[in-house]
Amino acid sequence: MLKVNNALVTAHDVSLKAGGRLILDRVNLAVRPGEIVTIIGPNGAGKSTLVKVLLGLVPQTSGKVEKQAGLRIGYVPQRFPIAMNVPLSVRRLMTLTLAxxxxxxxxxxxxxxxAHLVDAWVADLSGGELQRVLLARALLRRPQLLVLDEPVQAVDFHGEVKLYELISAIRKxxxxxxxxxxxxxxxxxAESDHVxxxxxxxxxxxxxxxVQKDPEFAKLFGPAAARMIAAYTHHHDHDHESHSHEGHDHAHDHHGHHHHHPGHRH
Amino acid sequence: MITPTIITATTTTIRAIATDMLDILSEPFFRRAVIAGLGVALVAGPIGCFIVWRRMAYFGETLAHAGLLGAGLGLLFNVDIAVGAVVVAMILALILIALRRQKQLAVDTILGILSHTALALGVVVIGLVTGAVTGHLDILFGDVLTVSTRDVWVVWGVASVSLLLLATLWRHMIAISVHEDLARAEGINVQRTELLFTLLIAFVVAMSMKIVGLLLITALTVMPAAAARRIASTPETMALLSSAIAAVAVIAGLFMSAAWGTVAGPSIVLSAGLLFVLTLPLGQRS
Incomplete structure (x- = not known):
């Protein structure tokens, strides 16, 4: 059981079962004020589900989620479909649920x-612009906790670096x-306090x-990925495609491994 | 070459058509039809927007088919068919909301099963009760030219209440349409809003039964909204435009019916379809 006194949100042994499959298995996690906590893991690892449980969007099967009373949360969801959706200007999107x-x-x-996009139509935004607008939208709520689900998706590599810098600046x-x-x-x-x-x-x-040195990390993402991250901290040169491929393959390996040891816990 | 003769001839023809239109407008049955149709158009506009935004066309269709089953049961138990339609459509709406939580079958598969079961069962029940389904084609395709003054009052009564309810749900429904999880995370009661909106659809379906019929009501909501989507730049203008387009479709359909003796309900829907096609060259605004 995780005991964190000043945490904004805490998950205590949260499990979620769906369709006979264990999506989340006794997860403990806490986010404190001013701290960047990053959840990493392969596709299908339950990352978004965990976020939804913490936000109260999906009920957990067992365990407990504790939130500070009156906690203001800013949320940027993973997917934001805009094609054929409601015709909206950025200004209107900002004030959908608050004045x-x-x-x-x-x-x-x-x-x-x-700021220059305030009168643009949401449907006209690029992936990176949309992420920034959604981030601004979350900030408008003066959040004590920001929840960002895959904030750099649909953003090119250069934009990715910029977005992470922005997130770090927001925290400060x-x-x-x-x-x-x-x-x-x-x-x-580079930017997380806790992974x-x-x-x-x-x-x-x-x-x-x-975490990078943890054998479990290497098992999950593969030694090559682990080395690449170490290399990344020195020079920002890497091959995005081959990397994500590798992460996926090893995730597959690990899944099999996990299957053989159902009682395996950390 | 445009000669004065041609102009005179054209003017005479237009004048003749206009006189015909005015003549038919002076007929009380036709005026009742127009007024009742406009009541439906007014509500169909905003409802259709949400159906388009939330991709609920098939859902609406299913509720309409449930309305048919309800009408059949109404005939069977000697209850007003509109009341039967509302009740069964509501029950089905609640079942659908409950079934959406399960993950065994895709939602559109469930809709496909329930929608056509309700349609088939409705036709069977009506056939058993009345001996012949053909005498009740008005339930399927509407019979707006025979609406009574009472029908007109019912349509406008339901329309007014629906619009009031819609106004109170408006902001929440927009937020949910834009992003359901985001709306929920930001404190909007999604379940309650959706439930009320679904019940609203059930009412509108029953109300429109006599006007365009159960098989075509979804079309009258979706087509004007889809047309308005291409022009509108805010949710509100899209809803208003949608109502306006539906209103034009109602009037055009009724005149088409009067001029060529076509069935009124399908004529209205055809007009709506034509208006949608006319908006295609306009291009998407946003």
Missing amino acids: ANDAEITKALDETGV AHGCGILMVSHDLHMVM VCLNSHVCCEGGPTA
């Missing part, structure tokens, strides 16, 4: 560098806790450097 004046809207958009400016999900291992490592390696259960966790 805000023009100055507040501009300030939030300015912080994520997209607002002092909010940030819970981030990623299947990208690269830059996550949780998830594959249904928490395989390993700790500071970025400690």
Whole structure:
């Protein structure tokens, strides 16, 4: 049982079963104010599901989620389909569920560098612009906890670096806790305070450097990926395609491994 | 070459058509049809927007077919068929909401099963009760030219209540349509809003039975909304445009029916389809 006194949100032994499959297996996790916690893991590891359980969008089968009373959360979901959706301007998107004046809207958009898009149509935004608008939208709620599910998807590599820098700047400016999900291992490592390696259960966790050296981490992502991340911290040169491929293959291996040891816990 | 003769001839023809239109408008049955049809169009606009945004066309279709079963049961138990339609459509709506949580079957498969079961069962029941389904084609395709003054009042009564309810749900429904999880995470009661909206569809389905019929009501909601989507830049203008397009479709369909003796309900839906095609060259606004 995890005991964290000043945590914004805490998961205690959270399990989720769906269709006879254990999606989440006794997960413990906590996010404190001013801390960036990143959940990493292969596709299908239950990362987004864990986030949804923490947000109260999906009920857990067992375990407990504790949130600080009156906690203000800003959420950027993993998928945001805009084709054939409601015709919306960015301004309107910002104020869908809360009232805000023009100055507040501009300030939030300015912080994520997209103030010039306030009158643009949401459907016209690029992937990176949309992520920044959604981030600004979350900031407008003056969140104590920011929950970002795959914040760099549909963003090119250069945009990815910029977005991670932005997230880091937001943490410094607002002092909010940030819970981030990623299947990208690269830059996550540089900005996170705490990394949780998830594959249904928490395989390993700790500071970025400690996690990289953990044998469970190498088992989950493969030694090549682990080496690549180490290399990344020195020079930002890497091959995105082959990397994500590798992560996936090894995730597959691990799944088989996990199957042989159903009682395996960490 | 446009000669004065041709102009005169054209003017005479237009004048003749206009006179015919005015003549038919002076007929009380036709005026009742127009007024009742406009009531349906007014509600069909915004409802259709949500059906388009939330990809609920098949869902609406299923509720309409449930309405047919309800109408059949109404005939069987000697209850007003509109009441039967509302009740069965609501029950089916609740079943569908419950079934959406399971993961054994895809939602559209469930809709496919329930929708056609309700349609088949409805036709069977009506056939058994009345001896022949053909006498009740009005339930399927509407019979707007025979609406009574009472029908008109019922349509506008239900339309007013529906619009009021819709106004209270509006902001929440927009947020849910944009992103359901996001809306829920930001404190919107998704379940309650969806339940009320579903019940609203059930009411509108029953109300429109006499106007365009159960087989075509979804078309009258979806087509104007799809047309409006191409022009509108905000959710509100899309809803208003949608109602306006539905209203034009109602009037055009009724005149088409009067001019050529076509069945009114399908004529209205054809007009709506034509209006959608006319918006195609306009291109997507956003």
